[in-house]
Amino acid sequence: MYLPKEDPEWDPDRIRQGDKETPSAFSERLCEVARKWTDLDPEDDSNSKLFNRLFIGQAAADIRKR
Secondary structure (H helix, E strand, O other), X not given: OOOOOOOOOOOHHHOOOOOOOOHHHHXXXXXXXXXXXXXXXXXXXXXXXXXXXXXXXXXXXXXXXX
């Protein structure tokens, strides 16, 4: 589990891929949010499983269905 370093004043679990946003752009945005609001390092291999789950869980519905 991860927690924001400070209150972002929005629910970080509600970050979703935009309808016209590419998967790679969404992944980068998800990593930027993690860098800004948590102590997690998206580049650290020990966090890769967590980021994969976050990405799939919060990606557009058509990606989750594949």
